[in-house]
Amino acid sequence: MAEVANGEQSKRPRGRPRLAIDRDAVADAVAALFAEGGYEAVTIVDTADKxxxxxxxLYRAVPTEEDLLGILFERCTGELTERTKAAIAGSSDPGEQLMAMIRLQADAAVSMRSYLPVFFGGAGLPPEVYNRWRSWSRHFEKMWVGVVSANMERGYLDEGDPTVTARLILGMIIWVSRWYRPREQITSEEIADTAIHLVRLGVAPPRDRRTRGGNATTDQG
Amino acid sequence: MAEVANGEQSKRPRGRPRLAIDRDAVADAVAALFAEGGYEAVTIVDTADKxxxxxxxLYRAVPTEEDLLGILFERCTGELTERTKAAIAGSSDPGEQLMAMIRLQADAAVSMRSYLPVFFGGAGLPPEVYNRWRSWSRHFEKMWVGVVSANMERGYLDEGDPTVTARLILGMIIWVSRWYRPREQITSEEIADTAIHLVRLGVAPPRDRRTRGGNATTDQG
Incomplete structure (x- = not known):
């Protein structure tokens, strides 16, 4: 599976060793170990076996378990950033943008379910990966907050704190990783559609909805 | 802090030792260790010190670290079940019930933030606690699904799969545990209100809303 460079046995000058292993193959192996036994199952020994x-x-290319995790982290966050940017670029309508973001995030929550909550939660990550996570998650959240704000401006979403709202929507989808079970046969598309319905994105025409605030059932309680 | 029974040094007949430690004090100590260093910080030695x-x-009363976790788990889930039952009993209106459930869950997500996602996710729990978790979470989810279904029947929530919808709402709130930071000074009440706004609970009168389905912005895409 790995693209191991030839001539490994021969002597090389001292210094940083050449990365003789394909990083994508490493990421795949680490993801598979995560799926089998969680964070603790990710070891150099088992990755090399895989x-x-x-x-x-493997040790020469990836000296520590932290580095293994870092490789998967890099691929996971890189992919999410690229796909989210593409979702935003794909439409000029913030409602469409947010729906596309919910769909891709639901797809990621299912396909990356063994490690996505670990990366998004930050908890328990090795310090070096944690620092990269902090910087990445700030940037990623900013994209979400921007689109959520635009949805509020258009009246697609009720007004509220855009940061808290973005975190709530994102969290709703991230948590899918925890409850998703293939045998339940619920697809990520169905989950995304349910989420979109739940926040009533695109249910009513933008301006119309805001006039009915006074009819809140909370007024009855 | 702990209520240690007197006469411990004296000989007792063989058999199951008397629980000489107050379970609530143990739960507090385990929760504090969780908050300080996560799951791995929960040890018999540190709990005894605390x-x-x-x-x-402590070993005599609580022989394993698994038992320590079990004591905190029991208190956390017991409290959530009781408070959720009370929220449901507190109103005959399903919208009010769901709002009360979101509020108490947000409060729990903040106050139990160091361990709530561990218990709700099930991942990484010791087998014995995991089995109790499975049984408890099925029961807890059932309460949520019932109230979500009632909200859909009344038109408070758009129709959709009630189980998926309940999990999305619950997940949105559970994930608060991961991003909540006291220094951001966002209260659990504000988070709950934002969540209630996001799903537009009580925004429009029950029956009125369903007639506008044809105006979906998705039709434009």
Whole structure:
């Protein structure tokens, strides 16, 4: 599976060793270990076994378990950033943008379910990965808050704190990773549609809705 | 802090030892350790230190770390079940019930933030606690699904799969545990209100809303 460079046995000058392993293959192996046994199952030994390379080869390219986690983290966050940017670029309507973001996030919550909540939660990450996570998550949240704000301006979403609202929507979808079970046969598309219905995105025409605030059932209580 | 029974040094007949430690004090100590260093910080040694009792005394009452976790789990889930039942009993209107449930869940997400996602996610729990969690979470989810279904029947929530919808709302609030930071000075009440606004509970009169389905912005895309 891994693209191991030739000539490994020969002597190389001292210094930073050449990355002789394909990072994507490493990310796949680490993701598979995560799926099998969680964070603790991610070891150099098991990753090397999965890749079909010697431990020495893997150690030379990826010295610590923290580095293994870092490789998967990098791919996961990189992919989410790119897909989210594409969702925003795909439409000029903030409602459409947010729906596309919910759909891709639901898809990621299902396909990356063994590690996505670990990366999004930040808790328990090794310090070096944690610092990258903090910087990434601030940037990622900013994209969400921007689109949520635009939805509030158009009246697609009720007005409220856009940061809290963005975190609530994002959290609703991230938590899918925890309850999703393939045997229940609920697709990520169905989950995304249910979420979109729940926040009533695109249910009523933008301006119309705001006039009915006075009819709140809370007024009755 | 702990209520340690007197006469511990004296000989007792063989058999199951008397629980000489107050379970609530143990739960408090375990919760504090969780808050300080997460799951891995919960050890018999540190719990004994926190309780101000000898390790031997604690070992006699709570033989394993799994048991420590079990005591906190029991209190956390017991409290949530009781408070949710009370929220449902507190009103005959399903909208009011759901709002009360969102409020208490947001409060729990903040006050129990160091361990609530661990208990709700089930992942990484010791087998014995995991089995109790499965049974409890099925029962807890059932209460939520019932109230969500009633909200859909009244038109307070758009129709959709009530189980998926209940999990999305619950997940949105559980995930608060992950992003809540006291220094941001966002209260659990504000979070709950934002969530209630987001799903537009009590925004429009029950029956009125359903007639506007044809105006969906998705039709424009």
């Amino acid at each position: 890749l079909g390379v010697s431990r020495a080869t | 309780l101000g009792v000898s390790r031997a005394t």
